[in-house]
Amino acid sequence: MDLDLALVRAFVGTAGTLHFGRAAEELHTSQQALSKRVARLEELLGVRLFERQGGVRLSEAGERFLPGAREALAAGERAVAAVTGAGAAVRIDIWGHLYTPMRTVAAAVRADGPVRWEPGPGRDWPSVAQALVRGEADLGFGRVHPLPEGRDAALTQRLVRLEPVDVVLGPSHPLAGADALRPADLRDSALWSPAELSRLDFLCRFADEFRITRRHDGPNLGLDHLLQHVRADPEGFTLFPADAPLPDHSGLRGIPLVDPTPLYAWSLAWHDAYRHPLLDTLLRGFAETGRARRWLEYTPGRDWLPDVDHAKLTTR
Known part of the structure; x- marks a missing residue:
């Protein structure tokens, strides 16, 4: 499958705060939009990335997915910088x-x-x-x-x-x-x-x-x-x-x-x-x-x- 980096960014932001509201603020979007992106990513992957009962925490699948997700975002940023010349x-x-x-x-x-x-x-x-x-x-x-x-x-x-x-x-x-x-x-x-x-x-x-x-x-x-x-x-x-x-x-x-x-x-x-x-x-x-x-x-x-x-x- 092709990963949508916007969905990956929503996941990584939420994983960093374990709070949908704070993650939405950091990503300059609404909590509803952020939740939809995370849900869409979970649907595409066929796994739950977060446990949402008694607070938000990463699931076992989310823990496994997180390092590669961060690496994918970093690679995307480097690719854009190489084209734009921003460094x-x-x-x-x-x-x-x-x-x-x-x-x-x-x-x-x-x-x-x-x-x-x-x-x-x-x-x-x-x-x-x-x-x-x-x-x-x-x-x-x-x-x-x-x-x-x-x-x-x-x-x-x-x-x-x-x-x-x-x-x-x-x-x-x-x-x-x-x-x-x-x-x-x-x-x-x-x-x-x-x-x-x-x-x-x-x-x-x-x-x-x-x-x-x-x-x-x-x-x-x-x-x-x-x-x-x-x-x-x-x-x-x-x-x-x-x-x-x-x-x-x-x-x-x-x-x-x-x-x-x-x-x-x-x-x-x-x-x-x-x-x-x-x-x-x-x-x-x-x-x-x-x-x-x-x-x-x-x-x-x-x-x-x-x-x-x-x-x-x-x-x-």
Whole structure:
């Protein structure tokens, strides 16, 4: 049978919200028209794609149909772009927002020429990995770490940047006057995390490696909220990428960490089943920018990476 992409789009939109009303709003149509399109698709396929009792949820057939449906829509968009010359859009989900990952993406984008980017906010790596597996995003960008139960087994990743990390201290911290500090110097201080520590793999591994036992976390309420805690705690600190812009908070100090210098690993991730036609071009853009800006410098003994990041050094 020939698939009508308008019907497929109605299904994918509804699958994304599990609510006919909200899906209709997102697709700029009426709920009645949307329902008719989904019903027509179910009739053509001879299966029910949604269970509608006690709320809307995907049926088993709908779960099986969804990945291919998303791929069909993406292929249609690429075909139209190839004819119209608009260029294929790249949907990139980004996480780790307090560390401003768009700094790195924006620098590499300039080397890629006229690419239409559609950045999306990812909550964390597990949520972005899920979006990549489902074909809802073309690329992910942030710090990648192994997920339980092999949930990232179908994904490929490429290390694109190793960024030195500074310690940020309040004005009353006894180490605030130092020009440089070792991670071991922070052992008697309290680590403040920008979100629940269980979601922050890098900070967890840093604290474990350098035996920092006093740890504070909580909901992610933004950078200002985090830095207010650091400024108010005479023994508190947080970590921040060295090149990221730190807001001008009176008295806060960003101090380089040495012996060793912790490095934060930024990676691109994608699903080969939904490989974007511009992926190789984009990877070259990141590689060229990385070489020019020395993004991938690593010296054993001088620098520190969590164990899970070492494997990325051999596959970059």
